[in-house]
Every structure is written in C-alpha cells, then in structure tokens.
Amino acid sequence: MRALSFITAAYLAVAACVSGMVSAHAEPPAMRGTGDLGIVIERASGSLLIVDTTERRTLSRLEGLGDLSHASSVFSRDGRFAFVFGRDGGITKVDLLTATIAKRIIQAGNSIGGAISDDGTLVAVANYEPGGVKVFDSETLDEISSIPATWRGGQSKVIGLEDAPGRRFVFSLWDAGETWIADFTKSGPPDVTKFKGIGSQPYDALVTGDGRYYVAGLFGEDGLTVLDLWQSQPQPRRFLQGYGRGETALPVYKMPHLEGWAVAGERLVLPAVGRHEVLWVDIRSFEEVRRTKVHGQPVFAVARPGGRNVWVNFAHPHNDVVQVLDSLDGRIVAELKPGPAVLHMEFTPRGHEVWVSVRDSNVVQIYDARTFEKKAEIPALDPSGIFFTSRAHQTGL
Amino acid sequence: MRALSFITAAYLAVAACVSGMVSAHAEPPAMRGTGDLGIVIERASGSLLIVDTTERRTLSRLEGLGDLSHASSVFSRDGRFAFVFGRDGGITKVDLLTATIAKRIIQAGNSIGGAISDDGTLVAVANYEPGGVKVFDSETLDEISSIPATWRGGQSKVIGLEDAPGRRFVFSLWDAGETWIADFTKSGPPDVTKFKGIGSQPYDALVTGDGRYYVAGLFGEDGLTVLDLWQSQPQPRRFLQGYGRGETALPVYKMPHLEGWAVAGERLVLPAVGRHEVLWVDIRSFEEVRRTKVHGQPVFAVARPGGRNVWVNFAHPHNDVVQVLDSLDGRIVAELKPGPAVLHMEFTPRGHEVWVSVRDSNVVQIYDARTFEKKAEIPALDPSGIFFTSRAHQTGL
Numbered sequence: 001m002r003a004l005s006f007i008t009a010a011y012l013a014v015a016a017c018v019s020g021m022v023s024a025h026a027e028p029p030a031m032r033g034t035g036d037l038g039i040v041i042e043r044a045s046g047s048l049l050i051v052d053t054t055e056r057r058t059l060s061r062l063e064g065l066g067d068l069s070h071a072s073s074v075f076s077r078d079g080r081f082a083f084v085f086g087r088d089g090g091i092t093k094v095d096l097l098t099a100t101i102a103k104r105i106i107q108a109g110n111s112i113g114g115a116i117s118d119d120g121t122l123v124a125v126a127n128y129e130p131g132g133v134k135v136f137d138s139e140t141l142d143e144i145s146s147i148p149a150t151w152r153g154g155q156s157k158v159i160g161l162e163d164a165p166g167r168r169f170v171f172s173l174w175d176a177g178e179t180w181i182a183d184f185t186k187s188g189p190p191d192v193t194k195f196k197g198i199g200s201q202p203y204d205a206l207v208t209g210d211g212r213y214y215v216a217g218l219f220g221e222d223g224l225t226v227l228d229l230w231q232s233q234p235q236p237r238r239f240l241q242g243y244g245r246g247e248t249a250l251p252v253y254k255m256p257h258l259e260g261w262a263v264a265g266e267r268l269v270l271p272a273v274g275r276h277e278v279l280w281v282d283i284r285s286f287e288e289v290r291r292t293k294v295h296g297q298p299v300f301a302v303a304r305p306g307g308r309n310v311w312v313n314f315a316h317p318h319n320d321v322v323q324v325l326d327s328l329d330g331r332i333v334a335e336l337k338p339g340p341a342v343l344h345m346e347f348t349p350r351g352h353e354v355w356v357s358v359r360d361s362n363v364v365q366i367y368d369a370r371t372f373e374k375k376a377e378i379p380a381l382d383p384s385g386i387f388f389t390s391r392a393h394q395t396g397l
Numbered sequence: 398m399r400a401l402s403f404i405t406a407a408y409l410a411v412a413a414c415v416s417g418m419v420s421a422h423a424e425p426p427a428m429r430g431t432g433d434l435g436i437v438i439e440r441a442s443g444s445l446l447i448v449d450t451t452e453r454r455t456l457s458r459l460e461g462l463g464d465l466s467h468a469s470s471v472f473s474r475d476g477r478f479a480f481v482f483g484r485d486g487g488i489t490k491v492d493l494l495t496a497t498i499a500k501r502i503i504q505a506g507n508s509i510g511g512a513i514s515d516d517g518t519l520v521a522v523a524n525y526e527p528g529g530v531k532v533f534d535s536e537t538l539d540e541i542s543s544i545p546a547t548w549r550g551g552q553s554k555v556i557g558l559e560d561a562p563g564r565r566f567v568f569s570l571w572d573a574g575e576t577w578i579a580d581f582t583k584s585g586p587p588d589v590t591k592f593k594g595i596g597s598q599p600y601d602a603l604v605t606g607d608g609r610y611y612v613a614g615l616f617g618e619d620g621l622t623v624l625d626l627w628q629s630q631p632q633p634r635r636f637l638q639g640y641g642r643g644e645t646a647l648p649v650y651k652m653p654h655l656e657g658w659a660v661a662g663e664r665l666v667l668p669a670v671g672r673h674e675v676l677w678v679d680i681r682s683f684e685e686v687r688r689t690k691v692h693g694q695p696v697f698a699v700a701r702p703g704g705r706n707v708w709v710n711f712a713h714p715h716n717d718v719v720q721v722l723d724s725l726d727g728r729i730v731a732e733l734k735p736g737p738a739v740l741h742m743e744f745t746p747r748g749h750e751v752w753v754s755v756r757d758s759n760v761v762q763i764y765d766a767r768t769f770e771k772k773a774e775i776p777a778l779d780p781s782g783i784f785f786t787s788r789a790h791q792t793g794l
Contacts (some may be wrong), residue, residue, distance in 0.1 A: 031494050033475030034430040036517075054517065056472060077451060077746070078430030079476065097428055118747040120433075120451065165703055165748060166767045185767075199541050211703040211748075212662065229761050230705060230725060231661075265609065265627070265683060282662060304793055306562055306608040308627060328627060349474070349606075349790030350515040351562060368562050370582075390790040393746030395703055 003364065007023050019318035030097075035080035037096045038346070038388035040357065040364055041084070042381040043068045049380055050082065050096050052073045053348050053355075053388060056366050056376040060099035066090040066106075072113045073384055075392035076118030076138060083138070084124055085114040093141060095196035096389070108132050115163040118395065122184055126161035133158055135172055135190075145190060146243065151176035160205025160216055160258070164229055164394050170214045172202035179205075179227060179236065180218060198225045198236045206258040207396030208268070208283075217258050219273065226286055241344045244275055256315075261397075264307035264327035269299030271312070278312060278331055292330045295321050298343065304369050309333070313342045313356075322356065326371070334372045336366050343383070349390035357383035383394075406552075427494075431476035434493045435785035437754065437761055437777040438481070440465045446483065447778055448491050450745050450752075450785060453763050453773040455494035463487040469510045469782055472789035473535060474517030479784070480535070482511040482522055483492060490538060493786070498540045504531050512560040515674070519581060521566045523558035530555055530568055532587075542587060548573035557602025557613055557655070559627055559793050567611045569599035576602075576624060576633065595622045596634045603655040604793030605680075607666070614655050616670065623683055636683035641672055647751065653712075655695050658744075658794075661704035661724035668695030668709070676711055677727055691725045692718050697741065701766050702748035706730070710739045710753075719753065721769070731769050732765065735762050738781070746787035754780035 010348050037059075040049040047063040054093050065071075067088035069366075074083050081102060082094040089108035092101055111130035116122065116138060124135045133157065137144040149156040156173035164170050165324050167184040179198045182190040200220025203232050214227040224243035228232045256271035267289065268281040280290040296318025310325040319341050324334040328372075340360035347354045347369060356365045366376040391397045401649040434456075438447040444460040462468075464485035471480050478499060479491040486505035489498055507526035513519065514537060521532045529552065532542040546553040564581040576595045579587040597617025604611050604626075611624040622637035624631045629677035653668035664686065665678040675698050677687040679702025687748050700707050707722040709793075716738050737757035744751045744766060753762045756779050763773040787794045 031428050033473065033494070035476030035786060036474050075432075076430065079432030080430030097430070118749045119745075163747075165705065167400050167749075209703075211705070212450055212663070214732040265607070306606075308562065308608070348516075349791050350491075350560075352564075354516045363663030389432060393790060395747050 009294055022239075027300070028190040030042070032097070034096060035349075037079065038355075038386065039082050039084070039094070039377075040069045040355075040380050040383050041068050041385040041387075043071065043359075044382040045106055047377070047381065048094070049090045049383075050094075050099055051378065053353070053366075056378070058378055058380075060101055062094060062101065064101065065092045065094075065104075068384070070112065074114060074397070075115040075387075078393050079392050081138075082389075083114065083116065083123050085111060087111065089127065090127075091123065091141060093134065105136075105141050107136070107143070112157075112159055113161060115161050115169055116392075117163055117167045117169070117184065118165050120392070121166060122167065122169075122226065124161060124163075124182075126158040126171055128157045129325065131155040131157045131173070131175070133161060133169065135169070135182075135184070135304065142391055145182075145184075147180075147182055147190070149173050149176070149180075151178065159203060162205060162207040162214065162334060164207055164214070165211040167396060169209065170205070170227075170229070172198065172205055172216050174203065175272045177220075177280055178213065179225070181229075193233070195201035195227065195236050197228075199223065199357075203255055203300055204258045204390040206262055208263050209261070213268075213283075213396040215258065215262075216270065217256070217270070217273070219255070222272070224258060233257070238288065240270070240279060240288055241280060243272065243279060243288065244277075254376075259300060259302055259397075261303045261305070262301065264310050266302040267326075267327065269301045269303060269310050269327075277328075278310070278325065290330045292325055293331065294325075294332070302345055302347070303327070304354070305349065306346050308351075310366060311345050311354060313345060315340075319343075336367070336372060339363070344385050346386035346388055349388065355386045357386055359383060367397070401669070409743050418775045425755050429494070431493060431786055432470055432746075433786075434468060434476065434557050435752075435783065436479050436481070436491070436493070437466050437752075437775075437780050438468045438470075438782040438784075440468065440582075440724065440756075440781040441779040444778065445491070446775070447491075447496055448761075448775065450750070453775070454634055455777075456737075457774055459491060459496055459498065460753060461498060461500075462491075467509065470784040470788075471511060471513040471794070472784075472786045474789050476786035476789050478535075479535060479786075480511065480513065480520050482508060486524065486526075488520065488522060488533065488538060495744055502533075504533070504539050504540070507784075509554075509556055509557060512558050512566055512579065513789075514560055514564045514566070516564060517561050517789070521558060521563065521579075522559075523555040523557070523568055525554045528552040528554045528570070528572070530558060530566065532566070532579075532581070539693065542579075542581075544587070544589060546570050546573070546574065547578075556600060557612065560600060560606040561611070561794060567602070567604065567624075567626070569595065569600055569602055569613050571600065573618075576611065576622075592624065592631070595624075596620065596635065598699055598786075600652055601655045603659055606658070607662050608792040610665075610666065610680075612655065612659075612672040613664065614667070615652070616652070616668070621667070634683065637685055639665070639675060639677060640676060640685065641671065641674075655792075656697060656699055658700045658702070659698065661700040664701060665723065666698045666707045666722075668698045668755075673705070675722065675727075687727045689722055689729065691729070692720055692732070699742055699744070700724070701751070702744050702746065705748075706766070708742050713738075715738075733764070733769060738758070741782050741787055743783035746785065752783045754783055756780055
C-alpha cells in the first residue's frame with residue numbers, strides 16, 4: 001500500500017504537470033476541419049486527449065470518461081464525434097470540436113468494444129456482463145436493440161464485434177463458439193444469422209478492410225476460423241490449424257489483438273498466440289505462407305495503410321520494442337525502442353506517420369512511417385489506445 | 398447560333414430557378430464536422446455545390462471557378478478544403494465550411510487533373526499546355542516545383558497524375574510514352590525517376606488503393622502497362638496486350654477513365670477502350686480472367702468501396718444507363734436508368750450509398766448501393782464530377 005500511495009502521489013504530480021502543460025495550450029472551440037483529429041486514451045485517469053495529426057499536438061484534455069482500461073473508439077461519419085467504449089460498460093459520445101461530453105451512458109456491467117454501422121446511424125457494443133450485444137442510435141444513444149447471446153450454456157460473453165457492409169454487425173460468442181450476423185437493413189428487430197461450431201473460445205476477430213472476410217482467433221484450440229461474407233451462404237472454415245498455439249510452454253502474457261488493418265498485399269498478417277511469431281497467410285487460399293520470428297509475443301501486428309510494412313508491438317516483458325516487417329519477404333527491416341510499455345500504434349490515414357503510445361514514459365511518439373525518424377513527442381498520462389477520425393470511413397475498425 | 402441562344406436562355410432560366418432553391422437553403426458557416434461533406438461540379442456554369450452526405454442535401458453553391466469541364470478535386474487532410482482543378486489551368490482552393498474561395502490561381506493554359514501528397518502538404522497538377530507537372534504548397538498555393546515534361550520531341554502532355562506513398566507523385570507523358578516518379582521526400586528539387594517505353598499514348602492511369610500498382614491505359618496500342626511501386630527497381634510490364642482495343646470499327650465516343658477504386662476483390666476492373674466490355678484482370682498475375690459484355694462503351698467502372706460490386710456508366714449514345722456488376726462472377730445484377738447523360742458516380746466512404754450525376758436532367762440522384770433503391774434527388778446545374786472529403790484519406794484518388 002505504501003508503494004502504491006507513493007506511485008499514486010508521483011502519478012498525480014506528473015498528471016498535474018502534464019495537465020498544466022495541456023491547459024496552457026487549450027483553445028476555444030474553433031471552426032475547423034475534423035479529418036485530422038484523433039483521441040489518445042489516458043487509461044488510468046479516465047481521460048483522453050484530443051489531438052491534431054497535422055500539427056502533431058494536443059488540443060485539449062477531457063476528463064470523466066470512467067474506466068478506460070481496454071477502451072476503444074469509433075467515430076461519427078462527419079468526424080466530429082468519438083464514441084468511446086469503456087471497460088465499465090460506458091459509452092461516451094465526445095464532441096471533438098467543443099471538447100465536451102455530448103452524452104454518456106452506462107449500458108452494461110462490463111463491455112469489450114464496439115462498432116458503428118456503415119451508414120453511421122447505429123452504434124453497437126459487445127458485452128461480457130451480461131453477455132450480448134446492444135445497439136444504440138448514434139445521435140441520441142437511445143437503445144434500439146438488445147441481442148442476448150443466449151446458448152444452451154446460458155449467456156455467452158461476446159467478443160470480436162465488427163461492422164460489415166449493409167448495416168450489419170458480426171460478432172462471436174466466447175462461451176458458445178458461435179459467430180452471429182445481425183442485419184439491421186429493415187426497420188424493427190434485426191435478422192440474426194447464427195453460425196455454430198466456429199471453434200473453441202473465439203477471443204477476438206477482425207473484418208478485412210474490404211468487408212469480405214470475418215476472421216476469428218481461437219483460444220481454446222489451435223487455429224482460426226474465417227467466414228466469407230460475400231457468399232450468400234457463408235461456411236465457417238478453419239485455417240492455420242495446428243500452427244502451434246499452446247505447443248510451447250510459454251505463458252500467454254497478453255492476448256494478441258486482431259485488427260482490421262491486417263491485410264498487407266496478398267497476405268493476412270496475424271500475431272501468433274503464445275509464440276514469438278507473426279504468421280502470414282495467403283488471402284485467397286488461407287494457407288500459411290510464412291512465419292517471421294519476432295522479438296517477443298506479438299500484441300498488435302498492424303499493416304501500414306496500403307500494407308507495405310507491418311508494425312508489431314509485444315507483450316511484457318518485451319514491450320519496450322517495436323519491430324517493422326517488410327510485407328514482400330517478411331524480413332524485419334527496423335527495430336525501434338520507443339520505451340517501456342508500448343501499448344498501441346495508429347497510422348495517419350494514408351500511412352505517412354505512425355503514433356505510438358509509450359505508457360510508462362507518459363508520452364506518445366510520432367514517427368515517419370518510411371524513414372522511422374522520430375518527428376515529435378506529446379506528453380500523455382499512461383497513454384493506451386490512439387484512434388483517428390479517419391476510422392469513420394473504414395470498414396471493420 | 399439561334400438554337401444556341403435559345404438553349405443558353407433556357408439554361409439560365411433553369412439555373413436561376415435551381416439557384417433560388419439552393420439559396421433558400423443556404424446557411425451561415427457553422428461549426429460542424431467535415432467528414433461527410435463533398436462537392437458537385439456544375440461544369441457549364443463554373444460553379445459547384447457543397448453537399449452534406451449524411452442529410453443528402455445541398456448546403457451552398459459557390460461560383461467563379463472558371464472552366465470546369467473535366468474538373469476534378471482532391472482534399473486537404475483535415476477535410477476542410479477542396480482543391481478543384483479546372484480545364485483552364487486553374488486551381489481553386491475552396492473552404493467548405495465558409496463556402497468561400499480561399500485562394501485561386503491560374504497555373505497553366507490547359508490542365509488535366511491533380512493530386513495531393515500523402516502528408517497533405519503538396520498539391521500537384523498535370524498540364525497539357527505547356528506540358529509538365531507543377532507542385533504547390535497546399536497552404537498557400539505558392540509554387541514549389543515545376544517539372545517540365547521534356548523529351549526528344551519537345552514538351553509532352555502529361556496525364557494520369559497520381560499520388561503514391563512517401564510524398565511521391567507518379568505521372569505519364571502522352572507524347573513520349575514514359576512514366577515518371579517525382580519523389581519529394583527531401584527538401585529541394587524532387588528526385589525524378591523516368592521509365593521509358595511504357596507504351597504508345599498513355600491516356601489515363603490509376604494507382605491501386607494500396608499504393609502498390611500504377612496502371613497506365615494506352616491509346617496508341619492494344620494494352621496497358623503496370624509498374625509495381627513496391628519494388629526497389631520497378632519494371633514496366635505490359636498486360637492485356639491484344640485485348641481488342643481498336644479491333645472493332647466502333648468510334649470511340651469518349652475515352653474511358655481509370656480510377657483508384659478499380660480493385661474489386663482479387664481483380665482489377667477496367668473499362669475497355671472502344672468496346673462494349675469491362676475487363677477483369679487478376680491482380681497478382683495481371684492476366685485477363687473474364688470479360689463482361691455491357692450496355693455500351695464504358696466510361697467509369699467504379700468498385701463500391703470494399704469491391705463487392707462494380708458500377709459502370711457509358712459513353713454517348715448509351716449514357717442514360719448504369720449497370721451494376723457482381724465482382725464474384727462478373728454478372729450484371731442490376732440496370733438503372735437515371736436519365737440522360739450520367740457523367741459520374743461517387744460512393745459514400747463505406748459504400749452504403751452512391752451519388753450519380755445526371756447532367757441533362759440537372760439532378761444528382763442518390764441510391765442505396767445494396768438495394769438500388771433511390772433515396773433522394775438534389776437539383777444541380779449540369780452536374781458532372783462528384784467528390785467527397787473522404788478522398789483526403791485515400792491513396793490514388
């Protein structure tokens with residue numbers, strides 16, 4: 001407790017200092033474009049920074065967003081509002097222009113990320129407790145639909161919630177091993193299509209940027225499952241079966257994330273679970289074509305927009321390093337040491353720069369994505385997720 | 398002359414009427430997001446509409462943009478400013494929030510489209526007269542660089558100017574049959590790499606959305622040329638040689654356009670020159686895999702974002718129809734009749750709707766891209782190109 005108090009005190013001191021630095025730069029609401037805005041989650045303090053990616057600086061800090069561990073965000077299609085999903089079941093609608101909370105609701109006990117429909121009208125959130133998906137009007141945050149994740153075992157935790165073209169959301173049931181598609185094309189309750197037997201304990205999922213493939217990673221078995229959403233009757237298909245998940249004695253320090261940015265050229269790029277490897281899969285055959293030995297257990301393997309390179313960060317105790325891979329041959333072309341606890345990386349929309357949150361240095365670093373030169377640093381309190389408004393225009397993010 | 402005067406008078410009457418309708422709805426500048434804004438070029442009157450794609454309506458009309466035949470536009474990375482390239486060599490920087498002209502320059506006698514660098518700092522324009530490329534500061538429109546398209550035959554017309562990752566522009570020389578890459582990574586004059594012998598009379602080009610392939614269509618011979626920009630030493634490679642361009646006796650009513658939206662799944666989709674066909678090419682092998690017989694000579698073949706379908710419009714006298722193709726099997730799944738002179742189609746960022754300009758009906762129609770239901774109509778004067786701010790975040794548009 002003593003140590004904790006000391007850490008807390010030190011933390012608050014840093015917070016006050018950084019906060020002061022930010023307020024000194026805070027600005028009145030201005031008429032401006034929203035295409036180059038973004039947010040940086042400050043997980044420990046329930047706050048976020050509103051940032052400008054053109055000038056590489058913080059515009060404001062906003063507080064009062066609740067428990068932001070594992071928080072993520074989607075954006076309204078005009079780029080003005082961020083919908084921030086907290087671990088506490090909160091959805092906070094943030095006005096990036098006025099730096100205010102436009103609306104905040106607590107919609108469940110424990111949630112794990114959300115999505116926004118392709119027309120921007122529906123915000124969906126996946127819940128652990130109670131399990132299921134809730135869907136809200138993006139304007140008002142009024143509840144529109146609740147989809148309990150009922151299976152023979154009761155209520156399942158829901159993970160891997162993604163938007164798909166045509167006002168659809170796709171998500172998976174951790175306990176049930178199922179993937180469901182909820183189609184909101186018509187008004188009224190959604191049409192829900194259920195795919196059983198997709199595998200044991202799906203832990204995260206992605207939709208490829210073209211909206212075609214929904215890929216679920218499995219924790220309870222050695223492999224992944226893909227659904228081809230372009231087919232009228234998609235059939236779940238396993239791939240990378242027996243790639244070696246759990247074969248080694250390595251404890252899994254942190255579950256890797258799957259991201260919509262996972263396609264690099266003709267390959268899907270996936271962080272292996274519990275292994276110091278990144279896996280490359282042919283996007284047509286879903287056969288493994290290569291592995292790259294990396295520095296630690298990968299957490300994110302994120303393709304630079306366009307897919308020319310893939311940037312990888314790692315679980316503890318290797319989380320001070322980022323490696324950059326070449327998508328043509330899988331080689332490691334650069335290794336950066338941003339500092340302790342690199343938690344997230346976000347590319348500018350056309351991939352010219354990348355923002356890296358370095359939690360234990362209380363800093364966000366900005367790199368040229370091609371030369372790897374560090375261009376700027378922004379102070380932040382325990383920064384974790386970084387999300388830019390251009391996500392509003394991307395499928396599966 | 399009589400007929401012309403009559404047409405002009407009628408036109409002005411319609412213009413006044415539609416103009417009145419628009420001004421009734423015109424609004425003072427507001428603090429708002431820019432992610433759902435766009436412009437509609439009104440070619441004959443040198444004006445444009447500023448539109449809101451969420452509410453499907455016109456916010457303002459702006460006049461005084463010069464000769465807008467064949468006009469196109471790119472956007473600042475904050476989504477606030479449109480850079481409109483006119484046929485008269487004009488670049489007009491339009492502030493979409495205040496609906497004013499922020500800056501306007503005439504930089505050449507006759508130009509044919511432009512591009513903006515991936516970091517948003519440089520605006521480039523391709524010129525016919527005199528041939529070459531000029532590059533401007535996107536903030537001030539001050540000239541930064543002029544690249545004369547000099548070859549043994551003198552100055553070449555330049556076409557197919559596209560942005561590529563890493564502050565690069567790629568363009569082709571119609572007269573010389575060359576493709577050049579101008580790299581602005583360093584300050585000072587660009588490094589220019591020249592590829593000779595890419596083929597006779599390249600007439601337009603595209604960069605795939607991942608920034609990897611630069612594809613030039615050829616008018617002087619039967620085929621196209623691709624450069625793989627991911628390679629350290631790209632080699633121009635012909636494909637679709639002998640697909641039949643010019644084999645038929647059909648006059649070419651309008652040169653087809655190549656667009657950055659040309660990738661649909663594993664295929665590149667290309668309008669054939671002078672034939673009633675759309676060509677499907679495997680994106681790995683660059684082999685032809687299919688042809689679809691279509692309603693007329695295709696002008697644009699534009700993949701819905703994600704690539705699930707391809708929408709095609711046609712040259713005179715078939716330009717009242719749009720056909721929609723299925724990307725999996727190439728079949729025609731829908732045929733729409735928007736009306737006389739369908740000139741352009743623009744999808745909303747995640748492809749849920751598509752805006753269609755129907756010049757001779759003085760209207761822009763908005764369709765649900767999945768059900769093909771018409772959702773709305775907006776009056777416009779001789780509408781041609783439609784451009785949405787989400788292009789700011791796309792490579793090769």
